Amino acid sequence: MDIRFEKREHLQEKPDQKNLGFGKHFTDYMFVMDWDKEQGWHDAAIVPYGGIPMDPATMVLHYAQETFEGMKAYRTAEGKIQLFRPEMNARRMIKSNERLCMPGVPEEMFVEAVKALVKAQEDWVPSEPGTSLYIRPFMFATEASLGVHMAKSYKFVIITTPVGAYYAEGINPVKILVEDEYVRAVKGGTGFTKCGGNYASSIAGQVKAEKMGCTQVLWLDGVHRKYVEEVGTMNIMFKIAGEIYTAPLEGTVLPGVTRDSLIHILRDWGYKVNETHLSIDDLMKAGHDGTLEEAFGTGTAAVVSPVGEFVYKDDSVIVNDFKIGELTQKLYDTLTGIQWGKLEDKYGWTTPVE
Amino acid sequence: MDIRFEKREHLQEKPDQKNLGFGKHFTDYMFVMDWDKEQGWHDAAIVPYGGIPMDPATMVLHYAQETFEGMKAYRTAEGKIQLFRPEMNARRMIKSNERLCMPGVPEEMFVEAVKALVKAQEDWVPSEPGTSLYIRPFMFATEASLGVHMAKSYKFVIITTPVGAYYAEGINPVKILVEDEYVRAVKGGTGFTKCGGNYASSIAGQVKAEKMGCTQVLWLDGVHRKYVEEVGTMNIMFKIAGEIYTAPLEGTVLPGVTRDSLIHILRDWGYKVNETHLSIDDLMKAGHDGTLEEAFGTGTAAVVSPVGEFVYKDDSVIVNDFKIGELTQKLYDTLTGIQWGKLEDKYGWTTPVE
Known part of the structure; x- marks a missing residue:
């Protein structure tokens, strides 16, 4: 692939690596x-x-033909x-x-x-733990047209942002609301994709959860309102x-890269992993009855996110005394160990940027 | 409301009213x-x-917090x-x-x-039949941020486009595929809204239908895969x-303005209208068995769109010999008569732009 490079006159000052937050600072360059x-x-x-610059009739602003991905450089x-x-x-x-006909x-x-893109701005990859x-x-979709159809033109963009540790003070368990009103996905829909519409429709549940503490x-x-699928934007x-x-x-359900990696590791450790309803x-x-030992969300941003409590209608259960579980911690340490090159990558999952 | 007016230096030439198409020409001004x-x-x-101009991190491009409306000036x-x-x-x-937390x-x-906006460019309202x-x-959503949340800023825009008769050669019945793989909406989701995500996810069904003629x-x-809900983007x-x-x-199901208006008219004419599954x-x-006398989609763009045939799995039925039904035609004539001021507006549905 022939990639044209358009030099920027003035580079930005880099933010303090100890206060990066998530998605607040964008780097000097983008790929288009x-x-x-x-x-x-x-x-x-x-x-x-x-x-x-975007024409106001650009289809993405009306019919949301848009998808994205999320990944990291370590x-x-x-x-x-x-x-x-x-x-x-x-x-x-x-x-x-x-699925989105793109x-x-x-x-x-x-x-x-x-x-x-990462190589072109390697100075932006932070080194703090x-x-x-x-x-x-x-x-x-970039076509400017108001008919509902597969657009005739698209733009693929990559932007990058240095991010801090997802949990500034270590990973702490969180309280989760089991949602019985709003639905995220249904078979035949777009639940397995990272399309914008999935995220727009999920915000109402998030807002409701926050209101309930x-x-x-x-x-x-979405069919039986019975089987557990995802937590927030994580598996x-x-x-x-x-x-x-x-x-x-x-x-x-989204086929998460973290989900897949943890299943590999768990099976490697001898755990029986049931991919089931x-x-x-x-x-x-x-x-x-005390058999629920640990629960955790999995995703690129947080890696693993332990659950301390589930609230469902008038009922609620505490998981592992609201403390991070032993297995959850071990999975976090193992996966982040591989990602930051501190542990041997026996699965061949990492790829150098040279 | 105080509306600032920013004059355009050169007005565009207006398109030929006999070849307007749908959403191809945009007018001189927009509201923001x-x-x-x-x-x-x-x-x-x-x-x-x-x-x-749009920052590449603008939330609408990632999480599709976007809604729209569709209406006409006659x-x-x-x-x-x-x-x-x-x-x-x-x-x-x-x-x-x-629903979208906007x-x-x-x-x-x-x-x-x-x-x-219509008044400011009244010359753009065409007069051809x-x-x-x-x-x-x-x-x-206009906030530039990658966290999934209710955005902190939004833009409301109105654009206008002169459009031709939806059916250049009169309204003709169409052949419809009953979709049993893709799902448009499920209770708890966003089916009743005009949000971009609904339309993005519907394109795959449309493409499949076209492939099948x-x-x-x-x-x-979306739950039972059994009850009839909408046709394309219409009721x-x-x-x-x-x-x-x-x-x-x-x-x-979208609470269509045309749907509501036709139900009013039909009940006024003495028809029993069953809003039911x-x-x-x-x-x-x-x-x-011949009791299906007529079928038609209803929406702002086409007003009524007669169905000539339904194809469902290996079965198919022809409606009214693939001809527009008497009631369908009468509804079309009545509603468009009111909209273009040719018939008395006994329901008080029209509003002058003065």
């Missing part, structure tokens, strides 16, 4: 590439980060930079785009673009009587 | 207004139509301009925005903005054994 039917993908370029103790399973993000974006960026092209460069590839939402399936796993449970990938009634029952 | 928590709605202005035989039930669009947008534009402000000025109010999709409910009505059937407004099996059965 356009698609249309005649030329396919063309005009790949790394250009100064900045505004994209700086190792030796000062090298590595990515974690970037080909998984590339493939997932292709699947998202298929063109896919071929896997090699996607990974090459990510690497080139727990920090990383968050990478946000996204694509949207909870941090996040546990989503139930979720449970340890019940020594075995692991997580929702199966049947079209309503777990009902909220069985979960609450396990909470009450 | 911004919202943030501190100021609420502010900076209302009518400005030259043109590009809106030119009467006397040369006057009128709107059709604009307060219904205003109220529906407020409902859409509530601020609402108050009804009076919404209608005033629409009128001011069947033509109108399509009005597209829309709103989107059909013009549009008939959506079934749908059936005349079976002399009575009218249409899906009830229970959260999965009609199963696809009962529909196909009615098609086979």
Whole structure:
């Protein structure tokens, strides 16, 4: 792929690595590439980060033909930079785009673009413990037209932002509201994709949870309103009587890279991982009879996010005395150890940016 | 409301009224207004139509917090301009925005903005039979941030485009695919809103229908995959054994202004209108035993769109010999008669733009 480079006159000052937050500071450059039917993908370029002029009739502003990905670049103790399973993000974006009738960026092209952008601004990959460069590839319909149809042109953009440790004071368990009014996904819909519409519709549940003193939402399936699917914008796993449970990938749940990696590690450690439908009634029952040992969300941003309490209608259960579980901590340490190059990468999951 | 007016230096040449198409030509001006928590709605202005610069981290491009409306301005035989039930669009947008956790534009402000924009460019309202000025109010999150949350700032925009008769050669029945794989909406989701995500997820069904030689999709409910809900981006009505059937407004179906108006007219004419769940099996059965007399989609763009055939799995039924039904035609003539001021507006549905 031929990537044009447009030099920026003045580079920004870099933010304090100890106060990065999440998605607040954007780096000096972004990757852009356009698609249309005649030329396919063309005009790949790394250009100064900045505004994209948009016609008010641009289809993405009306019909939300838009998808995204989330991944990170990690700086190792030796000062090298590595990515974690970037080909998984590339493939997932292709699947998202298929469902949304958008063109896919071929896997090699996607990974090459990510690497080139990170390499071009390697000084932006922070080195403080727990920090990383968050990478946000996204694509949207650019045709200016008001008919509802597959757009004739798209833009693929990658922006990057240095981010701090997700949990400034270590990972703490959170209180979760089991949502029985709003639905995140249903089979036949877009639940397995990272399309904008999924996130827009989820905000109401999040707002409601916060009003009720909870941090996040546990989503139930849209048909029976019974089976546990995701927590907030993460996958979720449970340890019940020594075995692991997580929702199966049947079209309503995001195929998380962290989810997949943790399942690999857990099975490697000899755990039985059940990718199966777990009902909220069985979960609450396990909470009450003490067999629910641990519960945690999994995702790129937080890696693992322990759950301390589930609130469902008039009932609630505390998990592991509202303390992070032993297995949860071990999974966090192992996966982040591989990602930051502190532990041996026996699965071959990391890719150097050279 | 104080609306600033920013004059455009050169007005565009107006397109040929006989070849307008849909959403191809945009007028000289647009309405814009911004919202943030501190100021609420502010900076209302009518400005030259043109590009809106957008930071690549703008939330609408990632999480699709965006809603829209669709309505028309009609030119009467006397040369006057009128709107059709604009307060219904205003109220529906407020409902859409509530679900998406976006601020609402108050009804009076919404209608005033629409009128001011139409008035400012009244020369753009075409006069050829069947033509109108399509009005597209829309709103989107403008905050530049990658956290998934209710955005802190929004933009409300209205653009307008002169449109031709939806059916250049009169209204013709179309062939419809009953979709049993993709789902448009489920209770607890966003089906009753005009949010971008609904439309993005619907494109795959449309593409599939076209591949199978059909013009549009008939959506079934997301839970039982059994009850008839909408057709394409329209509501749908059936005349079976002399009575009218249409899906009830229970959260999965758009509360269409045309739907509501036709129900009023039909009941006024003495028809029994059943807002109830009609199963696809009962529909196909009615098609086979001859009691399915007419079927038509209803919406702002096409007003009524007759269905000539339903294809469901290996079965198919022809409606009214693939000809437009008598009632369908009468409804079309009556509603468009009121909208263009050719018939008496006994319901008080039209509002002059003065």
